[in-house]
Structures are given as C-alpha cells and as structure tokens.
Amino acid sequence: MCGIVGYIGEQEASPILVDGLKKLEYRGYDSAGIAVYNGSCIDVMKTKGRLKDLEEKLEGRAVKGTAGIGHTRWATHGAPSDENSHPHSNGDETISVVHNGIIENYMELKEELISNGYVFLSETDTEVAVHLLDYYYKGDPIDAVIKVMNKIEGSYALGILFKDYPDQLIAVRKDSPLIVGLGKGENYIASDIPAILQYTRDVYFLEDGELAILTRDEVKIINKDKEQVDKEVFKVTWDVAAAEKGGYDHFMLKEIFEQAKVVKDTLMPRLPEDQNRIVLDDIKLSKKELENINKIYIVACGTAYYAGIVGKYLLERIARVPVVAEVASEFRYRDPVIDENTLMIVLSQSGETADTLAALRLAKQGGARVIAIVNVVGSSIAREADDILYTWAGPEIAVASTKAYSAQLAAMYLLTCHIALELGRMNEEEFKELRDELYQLPRKVNRVLNKAERIKRLADKYVNSKNVFYVGRGLDYMVSMEGSLKLKEVAYVHSEPYAAGELKHGPIALIEDTTLVVGIVTQAELYDKTVSNLKEVKARNGKVLAIAVKGNTEIEKVVDDVIYIPQTHWMFSSILANIPQQLFAYYVSTALGHDVDKPRNLAKSVTVE
Secondary structure (H helix, E strand, O other), rough: EEEEEEEEOOHHHHHHHHHHHHHOHHOOOOOEEEEEEOOOOEEEEEEEHHHHHHHHHHHHHHOOOOOOEEEEEOOOOOOOOOOOOOOOEEEEEEEEEEEEOOOOHHHHHHHHHHHHOEEEEOOOOHHHHHHHHHHOOOHHHHHHHHHHHHHHEEEEEEEEEEOOOOOOOOEEEOOOOOOEEEEEOOEEOOOHHOOOOOOOOEEOOOOOEEEEEOOOEEEEEEEEOOOEEOOOOOOOOEEEEHOOOOOOOOHHHHHHOOHHHHHHHHHHHHHHOOOOOOOOOOOOOOOEEEEEEEEEEEEEEEHHHHHHHHHHHHHHHHOOOOOOEEEHHHHHOOOOOOOEEEEEEEOOOOOOOOHHHHHHHHHHHOOOEEEEEEEEOOHHHHOOOOOEEEEOOOOOOOOOOHHHHHHHHHHHHHHHHHHHHHOOOEEEEEEEEHHHHHHHHHHHHHHHHOOHHHHHHHHHOOOOOEEEEEEEOOHHHHHHHHHHHHHHHHHOOEEEEEEEEHHHOOOHHHHHOOOEEEEEOHHHHHHHHHHHHHHHOOOOOOOEEEEOOOOHHHHHHHHOEEEOOOOOHHHHHHHHHHHHHHHHHHHHHHHHHOOOOOOOOOOOOOOOO
C-alpha cells in the first residue's frame, strides 16, 4: 500500500525515483509524484493516475537534480487527484515530504495549524506533517523532525527534503516499513526492497522511532534522543530476475506456475530423509513449553487468514490441540484472554501487515509466545516474533496472493506435524507416511498446473455467471473461502463461500440458472453429504463445477463439469484443490479484460488499519 523511494548521490535522481516506483507498482496506487532539489529549489512533479502519466509530464519538463524523493499513493484521506498526490510541500516550498501510513490525530493538528495561519491545499493527512515540520523548523531539521514524531499519532514512514540542507535526505518510521539502501557515493530509501534492488543489495531495516540521515557518502541512524544507533547490514540474496514476468502475460500467472517450486523449497529443507522428524531451525519451542500451552491463536488477514483456518483444522484434528483462528483486525479490539501459556501463530506474506503486527504486539504484551510464518526475511513481524518459519516463496508481485498462500499451507503442514510429534500425538509410522506424501506434493502440484488449458475453457464457459458460490465441507469449505476471495479480487464477480450444509439455511434461495456453484469434494468421509447438496443446486437450475479427486468419476453424473486433482493424503488436498480456483479466477479476469496484477482498489501490502 503506497510506495516510497528516495535517492541522494551523483546521478540524476528523477530516473532512479521513477524506476524504483515502477518496482513498487504491485503495492497498489492511484497517483504518483517526485520531488527533486534542482540546485535552487525543490522541484515537485505529481499527478493522478499511473506512473506512465507522471512520465508523460516529466517529458514535458525535466526535473533535474541529484537528491529526491518519490511516491505512489493509494487514497486514504481524500480522493485520487493531483492535489492529493504526494509529495506535499510547505507554503514556500522549502520542505517536501512523502508519507506512507495514517496520521490518526490529523484533524486536531490541522485545526491547530489553520489557527496559526497555515493554508491547506489538499485533503490528506500527510499535509499536516509537512506544515508541522515548517512550524517547528528553526534551522535544525533533525530537531524539527523529532518534534513532529512526538506530536503525531498513528503510523508513518516519511521521506523528507529540506531546501536548506540539499546534501541531506531524512527518513523516519513508525509502524510502517522503511529501509535504507547503501551504495558507493550514493544512498537510498524505500518502502520495499524491489525498489532499489538493482542498485544495491546492502540495506538497513529501520525500526520504530529511528531516524536515518543520508548523504552521498554516509548514512547515520539515530533515535529520538539523538543517540546513534548501530545497525547490522542485511544482504539481500534473492535475484532481481525473480521479480520479472519471465515470459508470462501477467505476474499472477507466473506466480501460480511457480507453486511447485515454492512448495518444494518450503518443505524439503525441513524434511530430512534419514530422520523421523521435522527440522525447524528458527523455532526453539521445546516439548516442555508446548505441553504448558493451553491456548493457541492463529491470527492473520485476507488470504493469510484463510491459510490460517486450514492450519486450525489440521492442528485440532492431527495434533489434538484447541485452536482459535481470527482475523487480526477483530482480534486486537476484543480484549482477548492472553497469558504466558498462550501460543500465537501469525501469518503474513509481507511481514508488514498492520493489523497482524498490532495483534502480535498485543500478544507479546500479555506474555504469549509468538510464532511467525512470513515470506520476507527481516520484515517487522519476522523481527518481533519469538520464533520464525519462513516460507521460501520469493517475491510475490501480483496483488492477489497465490504462491504465498500455498507456501503458508506448506508451512502449516510442517508446523502441525512438528507439534503432533512433540506432543506424542503422532507416531513415527504415521509421520513417515505423511512425509513420503509431502515428498510427492510438488510433482502433484505440477500435474494440476498442466490442466490450465482445460480450466481456461471452463472459465470462458462460465464467464457470464451472475453470481458464484463456492461450497464444501470440512477442509474443503476452508479451501473454498480462498477460491471465492480470488474471484472477487481479480475478476470483480460477486462470489461467496458457504459451508455446503448451510445452503438450505438461506443461501439456496439465491440459486437460479445464472448462478454457478463451485463444489469442492476432496474429503472422502464428507463426499456423499456434499454431493447431496450439489444435487439440490442442480434441482434449482444452478450450474455446478466440481473439484474432485482423480478416479472419482461418479461425480460426473451429478455436476456439469469436473476438474480432477491427484490423489493425496486428505490433509494435503488443500493446496491441490486451491490451484484450479486460482487459475479459474485468473482466466475469468482476463476474459473480462481486467488488469489482473493490479485489481482496482486493492493494495499488495496493507500497512495501515
């Protein structure tokens, strides 16, 4: 959500800023802009729309200079417009600011500033920050920034330019991610690694309350007491080529087809063939500590939450421990019961999801142990959790998550087996059976991906469905939630998931001949009951597309079309059954002419509440 890039060095800043912002387009945005010190003043160019609109403006008037900041905005305060675009400047345009996050007390501060004669040109909360900087600035920019930090409430990542200090770029963060890139004769700031990866692999991760002061040749990190902070350099190891489309039409399709590798990379290093155990190097939770746990929470948002409820189902059924799964935005406001015998598992692709991070902090305040399942090494959630289980999915660029979800499911398989083994709820023979099946899972993922052309034909067949319902029982119902979300996200088709047994309790009233019902029927013990529900749909002229296990040809007598997945252990069907849902959503979206990688109104990393 929103993107920040900053540069100071010897090269022209403008092309570097625009290029960095392009690498952050996946985060979602509706306007873009840059501010560059041109030798005499801070030159600002910004516009509503896409980066190509900004580039067209820049062609008409070049913005010259070697120090600057850039931003892609996703509207929170004020509609998308040129005036509401970042960067924002003070009245005499001697200070410019870009901002990610939300200033919660901005209305109170705005009224104070207006009473002091300040004039606002936008509807944004960010303009409060730049006018506050102007108000407090008495010749020392660091003093002014610290006073602003102490004044504003909420979340922020700020990149700041002062005309009086043209050889200096200032960055600061609280509850919104910001990194510093280290170069030779040049340095960078960014809200995410891909923005600067082609220029440097050495970065600092700023922590809450830290200020970075960048010049061409030096980066200094201080806290609000002006004490210097020693930072460890983090070296990025993944390849920038991993963030390119690689011949696919869209990042989403590329990432769907990467899932066999992602599942293999997440599982195999943790499953040594010569040992009847799982190796989780970054999880130090001992058997004794697990035995003292009396409550497990699984907390996440969106797609990660749907992976989490699969985890709840598995932990309860396999490890026989009680689990509560909840969306992070609700968990943190209901005063949950937390103590030192509580274990929280949080899931996040980015490791920066604001509500999930807040829930983690709430749990730790109550004395809970926190395990984080995250994809981004060095992210805020990874740094603040007690234990980490990384999902080796690589960069996920498309806004709609696909491969990260499969990696999170793989991680939940591992964690479930690990806890079951530690608690003695699974013997070695049972584990060996599951381990052998996990070895086969990447190959079976590829077998599902090979059905892409058939799934495309089915998408074309059902593209005009007025409403789509996803139904299933047990684990299938949980998988259906993610399928329904994907169709909403990228195809803008009204879609809802239902427990199949609940159809008769109201939703069946909506079934008509323009309705498509996607039935997930991979769980053998629930098959007959789910099929009975699908028959009820057919009796009311609804169309039914089933996702079933290969060999179960009886289903063809009941439904209109079937997509088969390979046979596997029941607990691993969640990955295999979800892939057809991803492909179906993708092909419906492209058939309708939508921008699959940048669905409207959505952002990749939700770093505000």
